[in-house]
Amino acid sequence: MQPVRYVILEHTDYRGYNKNSSMIFADNGICASFERMRDVGAYIEAQTASYKSEDILCLFDVDMTLTQPAHPAAYVPNLKEHLAIYRAIQARYPKLDTCLTFCFNFLLPQRLTDNDILSVLASLKMRTIAFTATVTGDFLGTRMEVRRYEDLKRLGLSFENAFPQSKIILNACPQYRGYYPTYYKGILFSNSERGNTTKGTVLCAFLNAVCYTPKCVVLVDDRPQNHFDVQTALSQNFPETKYIGIEFTGAANYCPKDISAKDFEAFYADHFERASKLANADTETPAADGDLF
Numbered sequence: 001m002q003p004v005r006y007v008i009l010e011h012t013d014y015r016g017y018n019k020n021s022s023m024i025f026a027d028n029g030i031c032a033s034f035e036r037m038r039d040v041g042a043y044i045e046a047q048t049a050s051y052k053s054e055d056i057l058c059l060f061d062v063d064m065t066l067t068q069p070a071h072p073a074a075y076v077p078n079l080k081e082h083l084a085i086y087r088a089i090q091a092r093y094p095k096l097d098t099c100l101t102f103c104f105n106f107l108l109p110q111r112l113t114d115n116d117i118l119s120v121l122a123s124l125k126m127r128t129i130a131f132t133a134t135v136t137g138d139f140l141g142t143r144m145e146v147r148r149y150e151d152l153k154r155l156g157l158s159f160e161n162a163f164p165q166s167k168i169i170l171n172a173c174p175q176y177r178g179y180y181p182t183y184y185k186g187i188l189f190s191n192s193e194r195g196n197t198t199k200g201t202v203l204c205a206f207l208n209a210v211c212y213t214p215k216c217v218v219l220v221d222d223r224p225q226n227h228f229d230v231q232t233a234l235s236q237n238f239p240e241t242k243y244i245g246i247e248f249t250g251a252a253n254y255c256p257k258d259i260s261a262k263d264f265e266a267f268y269a270d271h272f273e274r275a276s277k278l279a280n281a282d283t284e285t286p287a288a289d290g291d292l293f
Contacts, residue, residue, distance in 0.1 A: 159186025
């Protein structure tokens, strides 16, 4: 059995973060980094032991943390190998919000990123919800919130009991594509990550909407930027709330099957073309280089 790796934190901002280093810097909001969900669960239990369960809010990112598409074009190592092809396709759609292209990955079969996810979630004695940057509103005739809820439920993932409300439209946040960030049956949707709408600002808007001030917030997420955003927003809006950011890297190296350059290009060329035909697909703030990983 591999030992649990707790990470000691020091200084600098998230842009100085080194994926290959055992040292992670405090200013990016990350307290620890784990490849296995059982280690995530053990760390959460240890770090929240001094709090009452009702004073803790635990959030799990969805894509590449709880689930991932079961397709070689979506595996992170293959994306990195063929990144130049992806960027060349992206350049042909300079105003297209690339988060919309990845919505088509949600139509693919999904898998849990870790076999222990369900048991870890069942063991947590605190409010626990899912948290995703997925856009809200209509997507190919179905509300994206409904589609993602049903997909997670098919995998055994349900967060409906954390709060009594089943749906909250966060209209204190800016609209995007004509829709607002939304809480739906245990899943908090930030509705992309553009401009003033980050996971941090949406989380704070949600806490205000439900009139809840946790003493401790735990976020499990694969992207350092999200930890930085959440920590920053909480420090500004809920300064007494302790933040525990956990980076999950379990999906980063999963790659049971390679994909040829030709097939990879065809896959994403189709995604971009279909996304370009969606309503309100163009944006003046296209995806930054860090949006993929």
